[in-house]
């Protein structure tokens with residue numbers, strides 16, 4: 143089948159899968175607030191968020207560009223959103239000039255290359271003010287439903303919290319945050335040293351004076367992933383295996399000069415925590431609260447105890463690298479590899495019927511069931527999103543009837559498969575059927 147047709151068939155199939163099997167339930171609704179352009183880990187974090195959305199774990203409500211000294215952040219965000227098949231996510235930008243990084247190692251190049259990335263926003267002149275997007279997005283959501291994640295300076299959030307009632311909502315920004323948000327996950331600060339610490343998102347580029355107001359004034363739970371959490375988790379090398387047209391690959395390549403060494407995963411950890419919580423990746427220190435000074439420096443105090451916590455590592459660095467790298471480098475669902483699968487129609491006599499696996503999502507293992515209407519030579523395999531066979535579960539002659547096969551989330555080699563989307567495909571006498579499943583470690 144021609145590649146284009148295969149992609150089109152795959153896109154339709156993915157949409158069918160998502161809307162047919164209720165994978166959307168349990169989604170975390172996320173607003174992503176970024177200084178896209180200063181460092182490539184913002185691009186990696188947005189990629190992780192899209193892949194989590196592809197897997198039905200998250201919905202991306204809006205992207206906020208909260209750096210005011212470079213203008214191409216929104217264009218770079220739009221290029222990534224478009225690559226992942228979500229070109230219409232609202233984007234808001236900061237238009238002030240007092241907070242932000244004037245360096246632009248990759249955003250401009252990506253934002254201006256609309257021929258390659260097929261997006262339509264180039265710079266911030268094409269998007270609304272971030273306060274408008276924040277307010278509109280929050281006002282449209284159910285109470286207590288939104289997770290806000292910031293991976294840059296806090297000026298955007300500062301402007302939201304200080305915003306007044308307007309035609310969008312009779313609530314102030316502080317009230318909107320208190321009513322609509324369930325929590326805020328923030329990449330910022332440092333916590334494990336014990337004393338006063340200086341971290342770039344909190345203190346850099348003129349952000350310091352705003353950090354204290356936001357950290358002290360945020361009205362709901364806040365979770366901080368400190369600089370030390372992402373620092374040792376080096377990701378991005380696997381981007382070399384993704385298509386040349388991947389803007390996230392381009393961001394890492396331009397920022398680092400090559401794809402040989404990878405980059406710490408500061409912002410990626412915040413996104414993963416926003417969507418999956420602590421999981422078995424982290425534990426949290428939740429007794430005490432943060433003190434922030436006027437320069438944005440911070441320290442953790444055991445008293446008073448507020449609804450604030452910071453992450454401590456639990457899983458190994460190696461495992462976190464695997465989890466984040468495999469998310470960041472997964473193919474977008476909209477450009478998947480799948481072939482047409484006539485078995486999905488269920489109308490052709492002799493077609494194998496493949497049932498939804500259970501449980502799904504799953505952690506330790508899942509069971510795949512299928513029905514044969516006639517004796518057949520059967521193969522049942524599990525593939526990853528790159529189309530590589532992970533595990534061959536069945537290759538044999540089967541009588542007609544109902545069958546079930548467990549998959550323990552392992553490779554043919556016996557090693558553990560990483561978190562992510564997988565596909566299981568049955569082939570029997572020239573027919574094939576494929577379904578999607580989600581492994582969560």
Ligand SMILES: [Ca+2]
Nearest residue numbers: 177184293294
């Ligand atoms: Ca950042």
